[in-house]
Amino acid sequence: MKNHPKQRELIDYVRGTSKKSAHVGSHVSSCKTCSARCKRYALLLNASDNSRLDPSPRVELALRAAIRKQDTGGIGSLSLLFLRLRMLLPRPAVLYTVSVFLMGIVLVASGWHIINEKLNVPMHLSYAQGRVYVNDNKISGDIRVRNKSRLRVGKNSLAVLAVNSSLTMNITGESSLMIERIRTESLDTQTEFFFNIKSGQIVSKTGVKRPHVKYFYITPTAKIFAKEADLILNANEDETVLVLKKGSAVVQSLETEEEVKASPDKKYVISSDIEAYDLDDDET
Amino acid sequence: MLNEQRIIEVYRLYSKELFVYIFRLTANQEVSEELLQDCFENLIKYAGKYGIEDFNIRAFLYKTAHNLSVNHLKRRKKIDYVLLEEDGDYYSPDRGVEEFKAKELQGKIYQLLERLDEKSRSLFILCKENGLSNHEAAEVLHVSERTVRRKMADILEYLEAELRKTGYF
Numbered sequence: 089m090k091n092h093p094k095q096r097e098l099i100d101y102v103r104g105t106s107k108k109s110a111h112v113g114s115h116v117s118s119c120k121t122c123s124a125r126c127k128r129y130a131l132l133l134n135a136s137d138n139s140r141l142d143p144s145p146r147v148e149l150a151l152r153a154a155i156r157k158q159d160t161g162g163i164g165s166l167s168l169l170f171l172r173l174r175m176l177l178p179r180p181a182v183l184y185t186v187s188v189f190l191m192g193i194v195l196v197a198s199g200w201h202i203i204n205e206k207l208n209v210p211m212h213l214s215y216a217q218g219r220v221y222v223n224d225n226k227i228s229g230d231i232r233v234r235n236k237s238r239l240r241v242g243k244n245s246l247a248v249l250a251v252n253s254s255l256t257m258n259i260t261g262e263s264s265l266m267i268e269r270i271r272t273e274s275l276d277t278q279t280e281f282f283f284n285i286k287s288g289q290i291v292s293k294t295g296v297k298r299p300h301v302k303y304f305y306i307t308p309t310a311k312i313f314a315k316e317a318d319l320i321l322n323a324n325e326d327e328t329v330l331v332l333k334k335g336s337a338v339v340q341s342l343e344t345e346e347e348v349k350a351s352p353d354k355k356y357v358i359s360s361d362i363e364a365y366d367l368d369d370d371e372t
Numbered sequence: 373m374l375n376e377q378r379i380i381e382v383y384r385l386y387s388k389e390l391f392v393y394i395f396r397l398t399a400n401q402e403v404s405e406e407l408l409q410d411c412f413e414n415l416i417k418y419a420g421k422y423g424i425e426d427f428n429i430r431a432f433l434y435k436t437a438h439n440l441s442v443n444h445l446k447r448r449k450k451i452d453y454v455l456l457e458e459d460g461d462y463y464s465p466d467r468g469v470e471e472f473k474a475k476e477l478q479g480k481i482y483q484l485l486e487r488l489d490e491k492s493r494s495l496f497i498l499c500k501e502n503g504l505s506n507h508e509a510a511e512v513l514h515v516s517e518r519t520v521r522r523k524m525a526d527i528l529e530y531l532e533a534e535l536r537k538t539g540y541f
Binding site: 099105129131132137142146156219 | 376379380383384387388391392395396400401402403404405406408409412413416447474475477478481499500501503505506521522524525528529531532535541
């Protein structure tokens with residue numbers, strides 16, 4: 089009767105971590121039972137084909153952004169710079185340098201305010217829980233949103249977007265959208281907000297009425313113009329599901345350009361066409 | 373403290389293997405990317421506070437990846453391992469029967485692993501996909517090498533038994 093190696097010894101041998109590989113190998117080569125066992129272990133332990141498993145370049149870009157954010161350090165760095173400067177220069181020179189520096193900041197800041205005014209939109213991310221990214225930067229607090237910002241909400245995460253006091257939007261993971269504001273200057277000045285939703289779920293609620301503001305929700309399959317509407321929207325590449333709770337909305341299929349005026353308390357499924365359903369009890 | 377150049381070097385060195393590990397645990401590309409980013413951000417913070425030797429970086433990253441992934445798994449619902457084969461892995465004449473069977477077996481293995489606790493699943497993936505030694509795996513999981521060997525034996529026995537029932541062996 090042969091002395092077969094123990095199971096753990098065979099596993100170590102197959103994994104290449106055995107300290108007795110010569111001895112075990114010699115036995116395996118002459119024992120059909122152990123050889124068959126080793127083959128089965130090898131099948132189970134063989135690495136899968138991971139050649140196509142790669143993180144996207146976005147991760148490295150986001151990491152670089154995170155490193156730079158940490159390096160600039162905000163006010164802390166400025167204080168340190170000031171201290172170093174003070175040590176290097178005699179006092180009168182320091183005072184002169186600092187005053188020139190401060191004047192420069194004031195001039196730049198006032199210019200920047202003018203530029204920045206055009207880049208910001210009157211909305212801010214009032215709450216973020218979990219993984220929420222604005223332009224690939226992870227967000228954890230209240231921030232203003234710039235025009236054409238890309239917002240991404242990870243799984244099991246939540247972001248709340250507030251547009252002044254006229255609209256609040258809860259965005260749950262996994263969602264991806266871009267925010268754009270278009271302002272038309274004419275006799276009747278209009279501001280249009282476009283929410284280009286690639287995927288995800290949003291719940292929108294209106295607040296203070298603003299008649300000159302329009303909201304458009306663009307998904308891969310639909311364009312929805314909402315007027316003072318409370319709605320729930322689910323979107324993916326294949327279809328968009330809209331439930332209008334309050335207000336009015338016009339729904340258009342992007343593929344067929346079919347247009348429907350949505351009624352509250354109905355569910356609309358928009359793919360190549362628009363289908364309307366009564367809401368189930370659990371959806372009301 | 374690690375400078376930007378060094379961090380990016382480290383990222384390029386280890387991101388692939390870490391991503392494979394995280395993805396095999398979570399089966400979700402986007403989540404895996406987020407967790408991968410978190411791993412490296414944790415490394416930056418840790419290195420900034422305490423400093424870290426080059427030879428410890430890999431182990432640190434694996435431990436972080438493990439902790440983040442397990443925490444994520446505990447929060448989420450059941451993983452659908454069909455996703456792993458979403459890239460159109462069906463039999464085709466170009467692929468060959470053997471390759472197709474191997475892919476099918478891998479899918480089945482991961483479905484069976486789903487029934488195990490997160491630590492066992494992690495251990496198996498670390499050894500199978502990432503090729504970690506008993507010592508390295510023990511360090512990541514905060515267990516002894518003896519435990520690693522024992523658990524691997526238990527997992528393989530379990531997989532063998534289940535696959536035999538379904539005709540793979």
